[in-house]
Amino acid sequence: MKKDKKTIMEVSELDPVNSGGFLDISQRILLCAGRGRPSVEFLIELSDILASFFETDVLELWIKERGNCARWEATTNPRRFYRVENATYEALDARIKQGLTFIEEGDKSIACVPLVADKEPIGLLLFKRNQPGSFSSDLKQLCHYVSQTGAIAVTYHRVQLEQRERVKELTCLYEIARIASQQQLSVDQILSQIVAFLPPAWQYPEVTIGRIVLADSVYATEENAVARHLQKADVVIDGVKRGFVEVVYKEDKPELDEGPFLLEERRLIDTIAREIAAIVERKQAEEDRERLQEQLLHADRLATIGQLAAGVAHELNEPLGSILGFAQLASKHADLPEQVEKDLGKIESATLHAREVIRKLMLFARQAPPSKKKVNLNDLIENGLYFLESRCAKAGIDLNRGLTANLPEITADPSQINQILVNLIVNAIQAMEKGGKLSVDTFCDEKFVCMAVADTGSGMSTEIQKKIFIPFFTTKDVGEGTGLGLPVVHGIVTAHGGDIEIQSQPGKGTRFVVRLPIYSKPESIEEGSDHV
Numbered sequence: 001m002k003k004d005k006k007t008i009m010e011v012s013e014l015d016p017v018n019s020g021g022f023l024d025i026s027q028r029i030l031l032c033a034g035r036g037r038p039s040v041e042f043l044i045e046l047s048d049i050l051a052s053f054f055e056t057d058v059l060e061l062w063i064k065e066r067g068n069c070a071r072w073e074a075t076t077n078p079r080r081f082y083r084v085e086n087a088t089y090e091a092l093d094a095r096i097k098q099g100l101t102f103i104e105e106g107d108k109s110i111a112c113v114p115l116v117a118d119k120e121p122i123g124l125l126l127f128k129r130n131q132p133g134s135f136s137s138d139l140k141q142l143c144h145y146v147s148q149t150g151a152i153a154v155t156y157h158r159v160q161l162e163q164r165e166r167v168k169e170l171t172c173l174y175e176i177a178r179i180a181s182q183q184q185l186s187v188d189q190i191l192s193q194i195v196a197f198l199p200p201a202w203q204y205p206e207v208t209i210g211r212i213v214l215a216d217s218v219y220a221t222e223e224n225a226v227a228r229h230l231q232k233a234d235v236v237i238d239g240v241k242r243g244f245v246e247v248v249y250k251e252d253k254p255e256l257d258e259g260p261f262l263l264e265e266r267r268l269i270d271t272i273a274r275e276i277a278a279i280v281e282r283k284q285a286e287e288d289r290e291r292l293q294e295q296l297l298h299a300d301r302l303a304t305i306g307q308l309a310a311g312v313a314h315e316l317n318e319p320l321g322s323i324l325g326f327a328q329l330a331s332k333h334a335d336l337p338e339q340v341e342k343d344l345g346k347i348e349s350a351t352l353h354a355r356e357v358i359r360k361l362m363l364f365a366r367q368a369p370p371s372k373k374k375v376n377l378n379d380l381i382e383n384g385l386y387f388l389e390s391r392c393a394k395a396g397i398d399l400n401r402g403l404t405a406n407l408p409e410i411t412a413d414p415s416q417i418n419q420i421l422v423n424l425i426v427n428a429i430q431a432m433e434k435g436g437k438l439s440v441d442t443f444c445d446e447k448f449v450c451m452a453v454a455d456t457g458s459g460m461s462t463e464i465q466k467k468i469f470i471p472f473f474t475t476k477d478v479g480e481g482t483g484l485g486l487p488v489v490h491g492i493v494t495a496h497g498g499d500i501e502i503q504s505q506p507g508k509g510t511r512f513v514v515r516l517p518i519y520s521k522p523e524s525i526e527e528g529s530d531h532v
């Protein structure tokens, strides 16, 4: 907008309200302040407007900002805008105190226009023209107006910017809180969602990359970009640095408080890093608590069932003994009708069955102490299989032995080892309703002697595999399964200091491997207390 002395005069004559272009320039200054762009962009536009309006050769702009005082310069030919230096408050205040002044310096005219908002000096404008005596009284009057409007514009822009930064900061923190509050999300999911909210919270979202690094995991909004500027805050958990949050500018941006970053952005990235640390910490605590709870629940269930079983077994054992004894006594009576004899036989076998259930319960409750001695696993298996062979044959099952010769002896309770074998084989037979192949193998390494029982039966889903050691868990019909076989196996194996492993595939078959230690701890030989 070119205006010389003459046109200004004309405008003021034509339009007294606009008094020499005042409304024009005020409107343009305020509009530019209202666009809410980053500070430097605003200052460039402001000086452009003023430079062309006042036809300055050089325009100097001093601005107090965030505890600093910066000095900028805009030249018209060539058209450039750059930060000259950091100025001091004292120098600025001293010049502002002089008020609106016009200086003639050789062949130059300079207008010093202080920017004062609410009596608070916030900056200074120097309009320099390479022409002596070039500020007419109208231009001087306009300088006076600009002194006020300019200050209002700078303040307005600043407030607006602060508000915008605050909104972005709050939005970012709100989003983080919202994501973190979703219970079902894992740390991984939370961090990959949070990282997307970093760029919009910074001044130049289009050139900003957010990155979160935690242990070995990296979450980034963009990969492999070259960083021109970088702001970073550590994620510290329990006093240990576990990772960091990083904001990267892909392009150069003008200097501000921390490189091209705002003071508010430093505070924000620090807060985000602290939030992330808190989220990770809370998630870990939650996971630990859940795991512990599950363990406790399992242990608790086992203990309760154990106590219950032991109590019930004790109570039932005695009357059962009487029933069995009297049934046997009665059956010895001479001249019993045939039917009565048969019925007594049924009582006897039913009682024996009940005793067997009780014995298993006692075993499960570990009330029966193992009486351990040196044994050869192969011998025990051979003996056990002797009684199971015919049952396999009847069910159309091929029995394969793969017993490795010269196994080292182990210290174990032979009847309990037999119990393991029987329970595993009965399960295998039941899993092969239409026949199949059953293999019993032994092998060993330096520390363990192992027995594997494998079938080609129905197999188990992973869901079922998770539950098979839970007492009373069964997939079989009443009368066929008690759900105590595998818990008993587990109890015996652990009492012997060993472990048990399952491999199973639905429709293909199952393989159990029981590993028993060659050298058991001496104290475990004496384990247990009450007898059945």
Ligand code: ADP
Binding pocket: 423, 427, 428, 431, 455, 457, 458, 459, 460, 464, 468, 473, 474, 475, 476, 480, 481, 482, 483, 484, 485, 486, 487, 510
């Ligand atoms: P029960 O045999 O009385 O059901 P167990 O504790 O012996 O109780 O076994 C629990 C469950 O584990 C069985 O009901 C069955 O679903 C599953 N299971 C155990 N062994 C096998 C196997 N060899 N093949 C398929 N499923 C098995």
Ligand code: MG
Binding pocket: 423, 426, 427, 481, 483, 484, 485, 486
């Ligand atoms: Mg069973």
